[in-house]
Amino acid sequence: MKTRKTEAAVRPVTALAAKRRWRRVMRDFHVRAFGEELARINFLPEKQRKAAVAEMIDYARSKGVKLGRPALGVTP
Amino acid sequence: MIPYQELGSFFTQLVATAQQRGIACAITGDMACVHYGVAATTKDCDVLCAVEQAEAFRDLIAETALRGLLPNYRGNLSPPLDARWLRGGWTSHFTWKTKPEETCLDVFGIAPRGSSPWEQQLAGIYARPNVVAEMKRTNRDKDWPFATALGGEMLGEGDVNGWLHLYDAEVLQTRMATSKPPAELVPLRPVLGLAPFTDTRTVKRLLLAERQFWSELDELRVHLYQHHLRPYVSAVRRANAGRRDLSVAEGHTIRVACALTHLPFQPLREFGLSRMVAEAKANVGMTMGTDVIKWLPAAERHFHGL
Secondary structure, three states, X not given: OOOHHHHHHHHHHHHHHHHXXXXXXXXXXXXXXXXXXXXXXXXXXXXXXXXXXXXXXXXXXXXXXOOOOOOOOOOO | OOOHHXXXXXXXXXXXXXXXXXXXXXXXHHHHHHHOOOOOOOOOEEEEEOHHHHHHHHHHXXXXXXXXXXXXXXXXXXXXXXXXXXOOOOEEEEEEOOOOOOEEEEEEOOOOOOXXXXXXXXXXXXXXHHXXXXXXXXXXXXXXXXXXXXXXXXXXXXXXXXXXXXXXXXXXXXXXXXXXXXXXXXXXXXHHHHOOOOOHHHHHHHHHHHHHHHHHHHHHHHHHHHHHHHHHHHHHHHHHOOOOOOOHHHHHHHHHHHHHHHOOOOHHHHHOHHHHHHHHHHHHHHHHOXXXXXXXXXXXXXXXXX
């Protein structure tokens, strides 16, 4: 017989499981949309993610890649 | 080369200072995407600034040095950062002449495709994911996965408006296992009425139609602004007389004078917002079949602030 206590214990676990499931779904989407490496970076904790993106940007720039937007006067 | 972490800190500090001075201001675009878990590799920064506080933000920009360099308006193209034009959806562009490449800042007063006040959707120094995702509905293919990723992030945090930003059939289908789109969102985005999205071919076709619609709308928007920019650019070039070192204040005076002649305050409203939507829908109908038109979003609400 389910008591209020056991119902309360089940509810947060179910919500957490749903959150984890959704995270896996979105991770799959990120892999499809952005590729394995960017998907990995996207799911890093914030500080590590920003550091990884900065490293990527600086590496590209060091190789001569122009990462700025062209001057169009209107931003899409 | 200035390391990107330094550039990122520079822009976040600029916006933080603006907010400390009471200027409603927020980072959007690719920097916001990185913050919300979607990596992007642009080194420029997009910022939203309250229209009425354009002057105050311009003053702040003008006095903010990067590695000892004060900024300039970028090239001859930039409209002035002035409430009169910001209110009409014009974007202003600034640059710090760092080497080997310049550091650029774009300032919006109106969030393109915004459906609600962005000023009420702030998360610290960043615009909330809903604002950023709406701005990603552009005519560039590369922006669309960002919109879906942000929508997914919103749903993961319990914000049901994330449903409005999912443009991937598989993601829509699998989300149904967790929740279904609230009924009140369907009038805003009719495609959500296809829940549980099991008719994959129809879902994919209509998602393509939606994307094409927003792309057409954005192309039309850009075209309308660029139409007026051409004579403006020539006027600014003549007025600058070859000088590339004008301060923001000097450049601003010249640009306002040129803009008063060449840049209408409200080009989109003058063309007609409903007309823009109708044209974009008609274009989609021509390429994908008129049956898709009824599934296109209620886009008239996506000109908030104009």
